[in-house]
Amino acid sequence: MTCRILLAAEDRKENAPLAGLADQLVSCAATVHVFLVNTGTQSSSLPFEGSVSPTAINAVELLRDEIDAVVPADDSFILTAFGNDDFMTSMQRVAESLETPLCACGNLQSEQDSSFPTLLKRIRESIRPTPYLVGVSMKQSRYAELAGRGVLSLDPSDGLLIVPANCGIPISEMDAVVEKCTDFLQKDEAEGGVLKASKSRAMIDLQEQLAANPEICVIDPFHSVSKVMDRSVFTALMSDMEASGVRAGVVSRISPTPYFTAKSISDINVFTNSMHAAGLEFPVIMKPCVACGVKGSHKHAIVYNKEGLENLQFDGLPACVQSYVNHGGDQYKIYVVGKKVFHRAEPSTPDIHPDQIPSESVLFFDTLESLQSSLLEKNSELNQNTHSAASEDQGKNSRDQQLLDIKGPVCGMCVGVIDDIQEVNGGQAGLDFHAVMVIAKFLKDKLGLTIFGFDVVVQEGTGVHFVVDVNFFPSCKKIPGVEKTIRTAIFERISAHKRCSF
Numbered sequence: 001m002t003c004r005i006l007l008a009a010e011d012r013k014e015n016a017p018l019a020g021l022a023d024q025l026v027s028c029a030a031t032v033h034v035f036l037v038n039t040g041t042q043s044s045s046l047p048f049e050g051s052v053s054p055t056a057i058n059a060v061e062l063l064r065d066e067i068d069a070v071v072p073a074d075d076s077f078i079l080t081a082f083g084n085d086d087f088m089t090s091m092q093r094v095a096e097s098l099e100t101p102l103c104a105c106g107n108l109q110s111e112q113d114s115s116f117p118t119l120l121k122r123i124r125e126s127i128r129p130t131p132y133l134v135g136v137s138m139k140q141s142r143y144a145e146l147a148g149r150g151v152l153s154l155d156p157s158d159g160l161l162i163v164p165a166n167c168g169i170p171i172s173e174m175d176a177v178v179e180k181c182t183d184f185l186q187k188d189e190a191e192g193g194v195l196k197a198s199k200s201r202a203m204i205d206l207q208e209q210l211a212a213n214p215e216i217c218v219i220d221p222f223h224s225v226s227k228v229m230d231r232s233v234f235t236a237l238m239s240d241m242e243a244s245g246v247r248a249g250v251v252s253r254i255s256p257t258p259y260f261t262a263k264s265i266s267d268i269n270v271f272t273n274s275m276h277a278a279g280l281e282f283p284v285i286m287k288p289c290v291a292c293g294v295k296g297s298h299k300h301a302i303v304y305n306k307e308g309l310e311n312l313q314f315d316g317l318p319a320c321v322q323s324y325v326n327h328g329g330d331q332y333k334i335y336v337v338g339k340k341v342f343h344r345a346e347p348s349t350p351d352i353h354p355d356q357i358p359s360e361s362v363l364f365f366d367t368l369e370s371l372q373s374s375l376l377e378k379n380s381e382l383n384q385n386t387h388s389a390a391s392e393d394q395g396k397n398s399r400d401q402q403l404l405d406i407k408g409p410v411c412g413m414c415v416g417v418i419d420d421i422q423e424v425n426g427g428q429a430g431l432d433f434h435a436v437m438v439i440a441k442f443l444k445d446k447l448g449l450t451i452f453g454f455d456v457v458v459q460e461g462t463g464v465h466f467v468v469d470v471n472f473f474p475s476c477k478k479i480p481g482v483e484k485t486i487r488t489a490i491f492e493r494i495s496a497h498k499r500c501s502f
Helices: 013-027 060-070 085-097 116-125 140-148 201-211 222-228 231-248 268-277 373-382 389-397 433-447 482-501
Strands: 003-010 031-037 055-057 076-082 102-104 132-137 160-164 176-179 185-187 197-199 217-219 259-262 284-288 299-303 319-323 330-337 340-347 362-366 400-406 418-421 451-458 465-472
Touching (some): 013 116, 055 060, 259 268, 330 433, 340 433, 433 451, 433 465
Parallel strands (some): 076 102, 132 176
Antiparallel strands (some): 185 197, 284 319, 340 400, 451 465
16 A cells, blocks of 8 residues: 655646655655646646646546546545645645545745645644654665665655655654665775775764754664674674573574784785684685775685785775685575564575685685676586585575564664564575574674674584674665565664653
8 A cells, every 4th residue: 555645736837846846755755646726827838847747637626536536545645735725725625525634735936835844744744643754864876776665765654754864854853864874984095005984074964963862763873883884893792692592502503703803914924823813724704894885895805725815915904804614605694674584595605625726716706796607607516516406496486585573672772582483485495593583683682773684604514603794774675575674663663762762
């Protein structure tokens, strides 16, 4: 079911601002219809220059029939009107016949009445119960993608009125702000080729406004997100996960990944001594400590042996260095969305065996890009004996599943008990649902995030689960039907924040 926004106005010369309002509503993923009503005044001879084609109506009395024709029976709608007092009186009768409230928006000739912030405020005031007003701060391309999928749509039927944070409404008047702060990091020009990220001016300005209005729910606060912005910080945090495994009875199935932070690779002996001190052996994987937000943060290197360190050009220093875990060429993308957890399997880097070390001794790859066809071919060739045909078929037909249901109230940093595992379309070979459940709850407790993702690999032979990466507010675009779950998670997080504020 969709909630549509109907804009009705007298068809007159002054209705040009209506096209702009309709376009702004569409940019917020609203479903919009425009009706121009002939009230006997001088009609506009100008074309209606906008993305929404208006419907011309010869009399107000005919508007109800037009609304019945364009609005499906299962959809709801918000009827808004612009015009003089006589027009508003006629529109009120139409609204009464439709058994819906009228959102009276004033006169299009008034600069204030025809502004987008004023329209949003009056739409919100006309809805009962009043929806939460949520501003979203993220890069435009990400907003457009999520809006196109309905995640950030201007549809208040589920209690959320979601708009760009810079739509013109003061932050202080919003109930919540969804801030994808990692979109507003910038690369520091540091000396010595060090990869560093810092806050942009836009990010600083928004956070200053949020600090001045602590009653606003932030999804999620920077102090929580910052824990996943540095891989060395996050990996150190994971050292406590084993204790959670002991308490849950799955200690043999989950493990933190040993690591050390390499600030330089110029001295091979120092590097290898640090490896051994941390309990690492070749092959190792090197990842920039800067986990997101800047170019190069997703470029990794697998170093097969000591020879691979010679003349190694790695632009992501300082780097988080970990042992490479053979995992059958598959990794599992886990998505925690409020009280729900989903997963998806996808191809990964190949297993490494002593008799299959490539001559170059180093493999570079970018986790934001699809694995190169040559790498996938190598993956398939090296791992062809590790998966049965049944497992391969299952992997193809069962990539997207909902795993968990985190039950109980969510309030601030407190998390409800994860006590239910729900399989959708069958299980996934190699993945231990109970272990994933323990990891998901551990990370939700530690990070305090509403929506996040993490990557798991399952070690060949032992079945031990390793968390190899984590990210804040993933798009989840490959999880069918997750859009409603994301909006529900946002609504529940705001509601919990409101309860905690009183």
